[in-house]
Amino acid sequence: MNSADAPLTGTHSRQVYSRAPILEAVIDIGVRLPSSSRADMLKDIAWPDIGRFGPPQPRVRAAIQLDGASRTITAQQEPDGWIFSDETQHVVLQARLDGFALSRLAPYDRWETFQESAKACWKAYCDTAKPLDIVRLALRYVNRLDLPLPFDDFREYLQTYPEVAPALPQVLSSFVFQLQAPLTDIESGMLVLHEGIVESPRPDTASILLDIDVFQTVTLPADANELWHAIEALHLKKNEIFEACITDKARALIR
Numbered sequence: 001m002n003s004a005d006a007p008l009t010g011t012h013s014r015q016v017y018s019r020a021p022i023l024e025a026v027i028d029i030g031v032r033l034p035s036s037s038r039a040d041m042l043k044d045i046a047w048p049d050i051g052r053f054g055p056p057q058p059r060v061r062a063a064i065q066l067d068g069a070s071r072t073i074t075a076q077q078e079p080d081g082w083i084f085s086d087e088t089q090h091v092v093l094q095a096r097l098d099g100f101a102l103s104r105l106a107p108y109d110r111w112e113t114f115q116e117s118a119k120a121c122w123k124a125y126c127d128t129a130k131p132l133d134i135v136r137l138a139l140r141y142v143n144r145l146d147l148p149l150p151f152d153d154f155r156e157y158l159q160t161y162p163e164v165a166p167a168l169p170q171v172l173s174s175f176v177f178q179l180q181a182p183l184t185d186i187e188s189g190m191l192v193l194h195e196g197i198v199e200s201p202r203p204d205t206a207s208i209l210l211d212i213d214v215f216q217t218v219t220l221p222a223d224a225n226e227l228w229h230a231i232e233a234l235h236l237k238k239n240e241i242f243e244a245c246i247t248d249k250a251r252a253l254i255r
Contacts, residue, residue, distance in 0.1 A: 015243065015251065017254040019253070019254045020254060021145050021146075021254055022106060022108040023106050023143065024103055024106070024140075025108055025114055025140070026102070026103045026104075026138070026139070026140040026141075027101065027102050027118040027138075027231065028101040028137075028139075028215075029100050029122060029136070029137060029227070030137070031099050031100070031129070031131035031133065031135060031222065032131065032132045032133050032135055033130070033131055037097055039079045039080055039097055040079075041128065041129070042081055042082050042097075042125075042128060042129060044128075045124050045128045046124055046127075047124050048124060050086075050091055050120070050121065051086025051090070052086050053084045053086050053087075054084075054085060054086075056082040057083045058081075058082060059080055059082055060077040060080065061077070081094060081095050081097055081098075082095050089105060090105050090107075091104060091117075100121070100122060100125040102114075102117060102118045102122075104117075118231075133220060134218055134220040134221070134224070135218065135219065136218065137230055137234060138216075139213075139214050139235055139238055140211070140213040140214075141238055142210075142211045143210040143211070143242070144208070144209055144210070145157065145207065145253070145254075146205040146206075146207050147205055147207070147250075147253070148204060149204050149205060157208070157246060157247055157249055157250040157253075158208065158246060159244060159246060160193070160244070172197070174196070175196055175197055176194070176195075176196040177196060178193065178194050178195075179192070180193075183237060186214075186216055186237060188217040188218070189214065189215070190215055190216075191214050191237075192213040193213070194209065194210075194213075195208065195245075196208070197209075210245060212238050212241050212242060212245075214234045216234060
């Protein structure tokens with residue numbers, strides 16, 4: 001059974017959903033590596049047995065250079081890590097010079113399984129990369145809610161929704177909404193929420209993307225026990241935000 005996990009507070013404090021709408025879940029840990037570190041050393045990390053990984057693919061970033069004397073701008077791509085995908089495409093790992101990430105694509109199982117996989121992969125990353133410290137923690141869940149047609153108003157299903165002025169057309173063919181807000185109960189924490197209409201897998205539904213990204217700036221030793229306590233706090237906050245964004249009618253669709 002899939003679980004959308006539980007929020008911190010409220011009447012829906014122990015929600016378990018048999019049809020969790022999660023498309024992708026990501027745990028990302030930002031680090032500071034020794035100055036001598038190179039991307040090639042991350043290519044041969046001995047990952048735990050969580051997937052059947054094919055050959056790693058280079059991860060590149062664009063670098064812009066400005067030559068003041070000639071007034072020319074040049075761009076080049078520099079490798080900063082490697083992407084490892086398993087044969088089923090359900091698990092994706094990133095080993096970067098600035099951090100590590102584990103992605104679980106649908107079908108999502110449960111938080112405990114995902115977290116244990118992340119712990120094992122993080123240890124493998126640390127054994128090779130030898131990070132000096134941890135500088136950023138992030139948890140991102142991308143959800144798609146498939147709402148049955150017809151319905152009168154998105155507010156039947158969503159509590160977080162852009163307000164449309166009465167004088168404007170009230171029938172929407174598309175919308176994109178972004179919200180950024182500090183997490184006042186998590187030190188140096190932030191929320192970035194994306195919401196919008198996306199292509200539906202069926203003609204009798206309207207699909208809404210609910211993308212919740214919570215992150216925190218930190219300074220922690222790479223082997224700190226506080227790391228997973230902090231990630232757990234972000235996970236609970238993510239659950240609280242998800243529940244705050246939907247209505248009971250939406251919950252009924254995914255139970």
